[in-house]
Amino acid sequence: xxxxPFIIASFVVTGVGxxxxxxxxxxxxxxxxxSADELRQQP
Amino acid sequence: xxxxxxHRFANPARFLRIAKPLTPWLLWLGIALTLGACLWxxxxxxxxxxxxxxxxxxFVHVPAAWLGMGGWTGIAIASIVQLVWRHPLAGVSARAIAxxxxxxxxxxxxxxxxxxxxxxxxxxxxDGRLTSMLVLFFLYLGYIALSNASSEKGDTSRVAAVFGIxxxxxxxxxxxxxxxxxxxxxxxxxxLGGSSIDQAYLVPLFVSVAGFSLLFGALVLMRMRTALAExxxxxxxxxxxxx
Numbered sequence: 032x033x034x035x036p037f038i039i040a041s042f043v044v045t046g047v048g049x050x051x052x053x054x055x056x057x058x059x060x061x062x063x064x065x066s067a068d069e070l071r072q073q074p
Numbered sequence: 075x076x077x078x079x080x081h082r083f084a085n086p087a088r089f090l091r092i093a094k095p096l097t098p099w100l101l102w103l104g105i106a107l108t109l110g111a112c113l114w115x116x117x118x119x120x121x122x123x124x125x126x127x128x129x130x131x132x133f134v135h136v137p138a139a140w141l142g143m144g145g146w147t148g149i150a151i152a153s154i155v156q157l158v159w160r161h162p163l164a165g166v167s168a169r170a171i172a173x174x175x176x177x178x179x180x181x182x183x184x185x186x187x188x189x190x191x192x193x194x195x196x197x198x199x200x201d202g203r204l205t206s207m208l209v210l211f212f213l214y215l216g217y218i219a220l221s222n223a224s225s226e227k228g229d230t231s232r233v234a235a236v237f238g239i240x241x242x243x244x245x246x247x248x249x250x251x252x253x254x255x256x257x258x259x260x261x262x263x264x265x266l267g268g269s270s271i272d273q274a275y276l277v278p279l280f281v282s283v284a285g286f287s288l289l290f291g292a293l294v295l296m297r298m299r300t301a302l303a304e305x306x307x308x309x310x311x312x313x314x315x316x317x
Binding site for chain 2 (some may be wrong): 032033034035037038039040041042044045048049052053056057060062066067070071
């Protein structure tokens with residue numbers, strides 16, 4: 032049984048999972064902090 | 075003294091002054107170490123005698139497993155601090171850990187299953203280690219649902235905190251499962267007393283664990299900052315509605 036597809040699949044799952052988590056967390060943080068700053072500047 | 079230090083960081087403004095510059099450092103250092111360790115592990119480590127090249131899955135499977143378990147330990151500690159000392163950031167940090175912890179537990183389960191097929195000849199067995207890790211993943215899902223329901227109702231998620239403490243019972247079960255029950259999974263290779271893993275794998279594995287841990291830290295800080303910003307927005311909207 033060739034091992035390469037199993038190794039590639041493991042690294043792809045990990046890469047996709049962590050990338051999704053980092054990108055979604057970063058975008059949510061930027062959006063929330065921008066909205067909070069915008070509201071604070073309103074009189 | 076310890077209590078005074080803890081309450082010094084109870085102020086969200088003070089926390090943000092530290093978290094804002096720390097987040098990019100943790101994130102970029104984590105990405106660099108993780109990528110470096112994975113490339114090192116895949117291309118520059120030898121083929122193992124029994125497992126062949128599938129041993130290279132260790133560089134993502136083991137850090138994911140440790141962080142899945144470490145994440146719940148963090149939730150339990152933060153929940154105790156929230157309930158006992160009413161630290162305002164403890165509940166926020168526990169909720170911020172939940173989604174990254176669940177993701178790492180899922181990565182551990184999926185990569186373990188992929189590793190099991192060529193090594194054990196099966197994708198899954200219902201033994202102590204695999205089942206208790208699956209239970210941990212479901213505990214994370216339950217915690218996320220409970221804390222979301224609590225925050226929608228506007229309370230301080232005391233039920234989620236209690237659930238976080240009770241769920242910690244599963245952590246020693248995962249750890250000891252390969253000793254208590256017959257398991258396809260190998261016994262612990264790294265203990266406080268030493269390691270049975272060859273240096274050729276051990277060094278990139280530790281670099282990988284360090285990289286994943288820094289990434290985990292960056293994720294928790296980002297999610298805490300999001301939660302604090304949302305709380306500021308809510309407070310401001312409430313004040314505006316009062317006028």
